[in-house]
């Protein structure tokens with residue numbers, strides 16, 4: 001038993017190394033929530049949520065009110081009754097990041113109470129994963145320079161943000177491939193930025209530069225167009241913004257609108273939903289990526305545990321913490337090694353050992 005005795009929620013704002021631009025906008029900070037759950041024995045579980053207004057229609061403030069509404073119902077619940085936790089969280093409307101933050105803290109507690117790392121609890125399939133590193137949108141020349149820098153830092157997979165103008169996007173991929181050579185994997189993400197005809201043109205052109213996959217070429221809701229594009233595209237199509245959880249995945253599967261699905265723990269509204277999404281995709285032969293929003297190393301560590309746990313996670317894009325200028329986690333958390341290798345700690349729970357608690361602003365406490 002591990003009975004929830006106290007729930008706290010914090011606001012966290014961390015500076016990025018440099019402004020990060022994608023087709024849908026620019027950000028300078030990661031503005032997140034952190035949840036701490038303490039059980040009756042004094043064990044502590046941590047979780048993080050990184051709300052996205054554009055993708056999930058949620059904010060730090062809406063996340064905090066969501067926690068406020070469920071915290072009283074979670075007090076006194078045994079975290080081993082994960083289905084009970086899920087039932088309580090399911091009453092929250094929207095705010096998937098809140099649900100994931102709470103479920104993360106719950107799995108951290110289950111791990112600590114059973115002496116097992118979270119990835120062993122969830123499936124324990126592999127011992128490490130290889131992440132890509134994301135290149136935000138800049139001029140083609142500057143992105144080629146960033147690409148070389150990333151390769152020098154040891155990364156072997158580049159995720160190239162596209163989706164401004166078709167000609168510039170083609171130029172971006174061309175210059176990056178020229179700059180990094182043939183041994184580096186390039187995947188691209190248009191973040192809904194293209195129209196159908198542009199997408200066809202860009203995909204046919206950049207196929208010459210050996211692109212592994214293209215994420216979300218068209219607006220999220222355009223599943224028929226995505227299906228048509230997928231039939232014509234020389235490059236496999238991955239959906240991200242089109243799929244939050246299983247309901248949307250079913251629609252994508254029905255229309256054969258994608259080759260791959262990008263699962264993000266901040267979209268699914270919980271770890272369990274994310275697992276089921278991965279299994280659903282596996283059942284129809286769709287391989288998945290695990291992606292991220294603006295999580296710090298705390299949330300990213302949950303992502304690495306998830307990616308190590310499940311067989312159907314073929315692609316890993318867990319790099320948001322590497323784009324930050326400051327760190328919440330002071331000791332522990334997922335490692336980052338040469339080659340983009342990430343490993344979840346083998347200690348019980350998430351493996352977060354020390355946090356810079358002065359960076360956390362307490363917004364809610366219920367006990």
Ligand code: MG
Pocket residue numbers: 189191215216240241262291
């Ligand atoms: Mg994406």
